[in-house]
Amino acid sequence: MKGMKRNIRLLLLTVTAAFLVLCIYFVYAVSAYGTRWFATPYNTRLAQAKGQVQAGSIYDRNAHLLVETDAQGRRVYPVSDKARAAMAQLIGDTSGAVPTGAESMFASYLLGFQSSLKERFLQLFSGTARKGDGIQLTVDIELQKYAYDLFPDGGRGGAVLYNYKTGEVYCLYSTPGITLGEPIDETEDGLLLNRITQGRYAPGSVFKMVTLACALENLPDVMDRHFVCEGHLQVTEDMALTDTDGEGHGELSFREAFSKSCNIAFGQLALELGQERLRRTARRMGFDGNFLFSDMIVYESLFPDRIEDDGELAWTGVGQGRLMANPMHMALIAGAIANGGQMTEPRLLLSSVDQDLRVTNRLSTRVHSRIVSASVAATMREMMVDVVENGTGSAAAVEGHRIGGKTGTAQVNSSGGAYEPHSWYAGFCDEEDAPFAVCVLVENGGSGGGRAARIAGRLMERAIERLGTGE
Amino acid sequence: MARRLKRPSSDFLLLFLCVFEASIFGLLAFRQGLSYFPLFLAALMPCLLVFQALGLRRLFPHMDMQLLVIGNFLCALGLALLCRLRPDKAPRQFLFYLVGIAGMLGIALFVTKVRNKRPFVLPVMLLAVGSLGLTLLIGESTFGAKNWIDFGLFTLQPSEFVKLALVFVMALYLSERRDLRGNLPALLFAACCLCLIVLERDLGAVLICFLTCVCLYYAATGSLGLCGLALCGAALGALLMYALFDHVQLRVAMWRNPWVSPTEGGYQIIQALVAIGSGGMFGLGLGLGSPTIIPVNDTDFIFAALCEEMGLFCGLLVLAVYVLLFLRAGLLALRSRSAFDSLLCVGVLSSLAVQTFLIVGGVIKMIPLTGVTLPFISYGGSSMVSSMLMLGVLEGVAVNAGKREEDAWLRAQGGEAEEEAE
Ligand SMILES: [Zn+2]
Numbered sequence: 001m002k003g004m005k006r007n008i009r010l011l012l013l014t015v016t017a018a019f020l021v022l023c024i025y026f027v028y029a030v031s032a033y034g035t036r037w038f039a040t041p042y043n044t045r046l047a048q049a050k051g052q053v054q055a056g057s058i059y060d061r062n063a064h065l066l067v068e069t070d071a072q073g074r075r076v077y078p079v080s081d082k083a084r085a086a087m088a089q090l091i092g093d094t095s096g097a098v099p100t101g102a103e104s105m106f107a108s109y110l111l112g113f114q115s116s117l118k119e120r121f122l123q124l125f126s127g128t129a130r131k132g133d134g135i136q137l138t139v140d141i142e143l144q145k146y147a148y149d150l151f152p153d154g155g156r157g158g159a160v161l162y163n164y165k166t167g168e169v170y171c172l173y174s175t176p177g178i179t180l181g182e183p184i185d186e187t188e189d190g191l192l193l194n195r196i197t198q199g200r201y202a203p204g205s206v207f208k209m210v211t212l213a214c215a216l217e218n219l220p221d222v223m224d225r226h227f228v229c230e231g232h233l234q235v236t237e238d239m240a241l242t243d244t245d246g247e248g249h250g251e252l253s254f255r256e257a258f259s260k261s262c263n264i265a266f267g268q269l270a271l272e273l274g275q276e277r278l279r280r281t282a283r284r285m286g287f288d289g290n291f292l293f294s295d296m297i298v299y300e301s302l303f304p305d306r307i308e309d310d311g312e313l314a315w316t317g318v319g320q321g322r323l324m325a326n327p328m329h330m331a332l333i334a335g336a337i338a339n340g341g342q343m344t345e346p347r348l349l350l351s352s353v354d355q356d357l358r359v360t361n362r363l364s365t366r367v368h369s370r371i372v373s374a375s376v377a378a379t380m381r382e383m384m385v386d387v388v389e390n391g392t393g394s395a396a397a398v399e400g401h402r403i404g405g406k407t408g409t410a411q412v413n414s415s416g417g418a419y420e421p422h423s424w425y426a427g428f429c430d431e432e433d434a435p436f437a438v439c440v441l442v443e444n445g446g447s448g449g450g451r452a453a454r455i456a457g458r459l460m461e462r463a464i465e466r467l468g469t470g471e
Numbered sequence: 472m473a474r475r476l477k478r479p480s481s482d483f484l485l486l487f488l489c490v491f492e493a494s495i496f497g498l499l500a501f502r503q504g505l506s507y508f509p510l511f512l513a514a515l516m517p518c519l520l521v522f523q524a525l526g527l528r529r530l531f532p533h534m535d536m537q538l539l540v541i542g543n544f545l546c547a548l549g550l551a552l553l554c555r556l557r558p559d560k561a562p563r564q565f566l567f568y569l570v571g572i573a574g575m576l577g578i579a580l581f582v583t584k585v586r587n588k589r590p591f592v593l594p595v596m597l598l599a600v601g602s603l604g605l606t607l608l609i610g611e612s613t614f615g616a617k618n619w620i621d622f623g624l625f626t627l628q629p630s631e632f633v634k635l636a637l638v639f640v641m642a643l644y645l646s647e648r649r650d651l652r653g654n655l656p657a658l659l660f661a662a663c664c665l666c667l668i669v670l671e672r673d674l675g676a677v678l679i680c681f682l683t684c685v686c687l688y689y690a691a692t693g694s695l696g697l698c699g700l701a702l703c704g705a706a707l708g709a710l711l712m713y714a715l716f717d718h719v720q721l722r723v724a725m726w727r728n729p730w731v732s733p734t735e736g737g738y739q740i741i742q743a744l745v746a747i748g749s750g751g752m753f754g755l756g757l758g759l760g761s762p763t764i765i766p767v768n769d770t771d772f773i774f775a776a777l778c779e780e781m782g783l784f785c786g787l788l789v790l791a792v793y794v795l796l797f798l799r800a801g802l803l804a805l806r807s808r809s810a811f812d813s814l815l816c817v818g819v820l821s822s823l824a825v826q827t828f829l830i831v832g833g834v835i836k837m838i839p840l841t842g843v844t845l846p847f848i849s850y851g852g853s854s855m856v857s858s859m860l861m862l863g864v865l866e867g868v869a870v871n872a873g874k875r876e877e878d879a880w881l882r883a884q885g886g887e888a889e890e891e892a893e
Contacts (some may be wrong), residue, residue: 005805007690008817012801015824019794022828023787026838030747030783037748042733045749045761113749350672 032292038113039104050094056110056132058091058102060141061168061350063357067091067103068181075103076179079198082140089158090139090179090348097184098192100297102137102348109133109352114361133360136350138168144463147173150455156443157422158195159455160328161463164335164428165435166365167344169296170463172196194395196331198299203440204231204410205392205449206263206424207319208332212258212383214281215269216376223379227252227265239311239319241267242411244447258383260342261407262319270317275307278317285336285371286329286343295349295363301325320411327441330426331340333371334405335437337384337426341377343368381430393427395453398461402430405438405448405456420444425452429460434468436460481536485524488540488547495551495757502758508561509554516547516620523572527866528574531583533873534866535803541796542862545847546571546855548789549773553850556762556776557769560850567852571859572616578860582815583874593641595661599636600843602629603667618673619853628853630676631844633664635860638678638687638818644645645691646811658684659832674712674719675843679825686821690804691814726839739766743775743834747783754782771842774834789848790831795891800865808875812868819861 038042055075058067066087070076075094077084092101099105108114112132116381147159151173158174174195178184185191193199215222231248233241238400243249243263249256257265278292283289287303302324307313315321328346336343338469345366384404387393392407405427412419428437438456444453496513527534546568554561574687585591605628610617613626613752624679629814637660644657651658661684668677681701689698700852713719721736729737729744742765749755762776778786797820804816823846833840844854 004690004810004813007693008801008804008813010685011690011799011817015797015801015820016794018824018828019790021796022832022837023790026785026786026790026831026835029835029837030751033744034748034751037744038751040733040741040745043745043749044764045745048761088754108749108751113755114751118592127588 001311019088035105035108035294036297038108039099041099045113046107046111049113051173053111053130053132055094056112056352058106058110058135059134059353059357061138061170062140062273063136064141066137066141077179079141080145081179082148083143086144086173086179087139087141089174089192089196090137090144090172091180093178093180093184098178098194100197102135102434105242105295105297106135106349109135109349110292110438114352131355132267134353134355134357134361136353136359138170138348138350139172140170140463140466143171143459143463143466144173145295146365147455147459148175150440150458151175155445156190156195157441157445157452158199158327159198159438159440159459160196160331161436161459162331162335162346163435163467164339164344164437167347167434168350168469169346169348170436171459172348174199195325195441196439197296197328199441200299200302200326200424201424201443202410202412203301203319203323203325203330204408204422204424205263205319206330206406206408206426207264207323208258208261208317209269209327209330209337209380209384209406209426210282210285210287211266211273211317212380213285213372213376214273214278216379217281217372218268219275220275222269223254225254227254227257227262229257229262229264229267231264233267233314235267235271235314236311238308239314240315241311243404255302255386256391259386261387261392267314271310273315273317275313275316278313279303280462284369285333286369287325291329291368292388293368294366295347296328296329298346299326301329305358313364319408326425327426327439329425331437331439332368334384334426334439336371336436337377337380337406338430338437339377341370341372343371384427385430388427392449393425393453395450396425396427396457396460398429398457398464401434401460401464403457403460404428405431405453407453409447409449412444421447423447423449423452425449425456427456427460429464431468434464436463436467474685481540484537484540485520488544489520491544492520494517495547496554498757499551499554500645502555503616506554506558508558509551512550512554512565516550519572519721525580525682527576531579531866531870533870534579535799535869538796538799538862538865538869539802540846541792541799542575542859544792544860545796546790549845549848549850549855550775551757552773552777552848553769555758555780556773557850560769563852564850564855567855568859570852571856574856575863575866578863579867579870582812582864588639588643588811592643592737595636595639599629599633599730599755600660600667602627603633603664603671604638605629607667607670612672618668618671618676625852628851630668630671630673630680631853632682632860633668634680634822635677635819635857637661637683638815638864639821641684641687642811642814642818645687646814648810649692651697669712671717672718675829675841676767678829678842679822679840681817681823683822687814687818690817691810722839722841726836728834729836739772740834740836740840743772744765744836746772746775746779747786747835750779752783754778754780754785756780767842770844770847770854771830771840772834773845773849774831777848790827793823793827793846803865803868803872807872808869809871811870815864816868819864823858823861849881 055069091101110132132247161171162169229249231243249262282303287301291298304322345368372422388403393405408424410422423442426439440452440456442451496509500510601729619626641657644654725737729740757780760779762779765772768776800820804813807813829841832838846858
């Protein structure tokens with residue numbers, strides 16, 4: 001009998017523990033995935049609600065009206081044609097064809113699913129047509145239009161600029177895209193894709209931010225090292241590492257190797273570090289991770305599961321090989337470096353507002369994770385500023401401001417022949433008054449990262465003018 | 472001793488439940504125009520509860536009021552959800568609830584009044600095996616499991632009652648003998664039932680019965696080795712079933728990633744998740760959501776419907792109520808002086824706990840979905856009645872334990888009085 005009591009106690013403990021796990025999982029699942037479950041196209045509630053509820057308006061951060069519902073229940077866009085094109089991927093269409101757009105992501109606000117119970121009951125009993133909440137996005141429509149102007153007609157790519165202290169995204173632009181309010185052109189591919197949040201590209205030298213972090217963490221003497229670059233390094237018998245311009249940089253310090261983006265030096269570092277350490281750093285910085293941001297869907301970047309040989313390892317260290325990077329993620333890394341190693345969760349939703357623009361729910365800043373230590377971040381920040389001041393990123397400089405960044409040239413190995421490489425730039429403004437990080441990608445934008453860096457510099461300049469808090 | 476006899480007052484609990492029942496059914500009655508059945512329930516349910524409480528308390532002074540309140544709360548919640556989801560089915564469910572109350576009374580009487588339960592073992596065994604065999608022969612199937620018999624007037628799902636039969640038989644044998652040989656008949660009976668249910672392809676019921684048996688065996692003997700062996704065997708069996716049955720493979724695939732087939736295989740689970748996601752923290756409000764979109768929302772997925780309209784918060788609350796029920800049953804098992812009574816409690820407790828865990832875990836995609844009902848809440852006569860019968864078993868044990876304590880106390884008092892007299 002006594003033994004039985006002990007057994008029963010243990011059973012009871014097990015049952016309680018099992019249910020505790022169930023509850024914890026339940027809370028976790030709903031808080032992490034709830035909005036995503038809600039926003040799926042398979043949620044017939046949304047279509048139903050669209051018939052019954054007058055969807056709320058969408059404003060930008062300065063309360064410019066971007067989208068509203070007219071008397072007939074249609075969504076209308078009381079902005080210029082340019083603005084309609086510039087914010088297409090950001091807002092998304094109403095049918096959910098752009099699942100990462102604000103119309104889909106924030107449908108629970110727009111269709112009144114987040115209104116308080118009191119309000120819902122009142123609307124039910126008063127018999128008036130139900131109205132959804134309005135939302136205020138973190139973006140600045142002027143900056144968004146400016147980004148639109150910076151990309152040439154027919155160009156492909158995108159730009160993102162966000163505040164690395166608060167996580168507020170000021171500009172999220174992707175091209176080509178649809179024009180809101182007009183039928184979607186079915187014949188062209190990729191119009192619905194947000195290249196910044198959903199795209200994955202070979203990162204090229206932008207990835208050297210990760211290799212650099214890994215080297216600083218694991219090789220104590222690395223700052224004092226010198227490299228000799230002849231523009232060519234035979235890694236294995238059939239695999240050679242080359243520099244982009246092939247000329248060779250000659251003798252370089254570690255700092256110079258980064259600011260001149262020397263493949264030979266960074267390939268050697270990758271070989272010395274080995275794939276395990278490189279992978280560990282990359283994962284900590286967000287590769288292969290599942291970003292569960294609460295109001296933005298960002299696809300994860302991919303680090304290869306297994307690197308076959310030294311040749312591939314060397315190429316991986318300089319951002320080629322089978323690496324795939326998401327532009328938003330690269331912006332987040334650059335922002336985190338400027339922010340002392342702390343990655344802030346990016347967000348698109350500033351607040352939900354009622355008809356009179358009174359804020360009903362203000363959303364707060366959340367820290368996502370620490371990707372590097374404060375001291376490594378400080379060194380990296382200096383070296384990235386050096387890239388813009390003395391190295392490959394000079395096109396991104398903004399007169400009178402402390403700008404840091406990293407350019408990238410990603411070779412595209414397509415079977416269809418030789419393509420121009422993708423042009424990358426990820427960087428930041430290292431100032432208290434303007435804590436902004438940026439990432440620009442121009443598909444087939446040419447080598448050297450100049451195109452992307454130039455766009456990023458102009459965008460940053462404009463952002464500092466409009467949104468910086470200094471005089 | 473006197474401290475133990477003093478029971479906490481449960482009048483407040485009763486009052487609370489009455490108010491809850493009156494208000495939730497009242498709200499449902501005026502939701503769209505006026506519907507009479509919820510209004511009728513709003514008046515009747517509190518009366519029924521008070522009647523149960525007073526009647527039972529007269530019949531059994533030692534009954535456990537908390538258990539009764541918890542059971543009735545869950546039933547009322549289920550009925551209310553059904554009034555909301557499938558008003559056409561609600562009257563039937565109310566009828567089942569009445570049958571359940573009668574059954575609860577009956578089984579409580581059986582547990583308390585029948586001294587020698589030995590003669591009932593053979594009939595129970597035969598009835599259980601017979602009904603399972605009959606289901607295999609003339610049963611009908613839903614969702615791949617052939618587990619119910621149509622009697623015209625009503626349908627019966629024998630596996631729901633076999634759980635109780637298993638608990639009864641196992642508890643009786645295990646309370647008398649602890650060695651493997653002495654318990655062979657009970658174990659053989661359990662194996663026989665399990666095989667029949669496997670043949671019915673009712674995997675949820677298999678899991679519940681099997682884990683209940685293991686829990687009972689462990690509680691009685693404390694033999695971790697044998698139970699571990701049984702669990703390993705079961706894991707092998709599960710792998711075998713995975714290899715053999717298509718619908719098991721589908722279930723597992725849809726648990727791992729339902730989004731690959733959102734309109735076919737993953738449809739049910741995705742709709743459940745979407746509903747839960749739509750409800751959010753505090754739900755859309757009773758009557759304001761669209762839980763009718765969820766497939767099989769009255770039985771398997773009733774928890775998702777609950778979460779859509781009442782939110783994550785109420786979902787957790789309901790889980791907490793279940794845990795309270797299990798804890799209460801467990802404490803009863805610890806308090807009871809009779810090994811048979813303790814084991815009855817353990818059996819009922821593990822059966823209810825496994826079933827609740829399986830279905831809630833399945834609906835929120837923590838584990839693969841097994842189509843079992845949520846005890847007390849889901850629609851279904853067999854499920855409702857068997858849940859109430861289990862409640863009756865617990866009440867019976869509570870009455871037995873209370874009576875024994877009172878006797879002991881009286882004896883001690885008597886002894887003291889004699890001592891004083893001397
Ligand atoms: Zn070089």
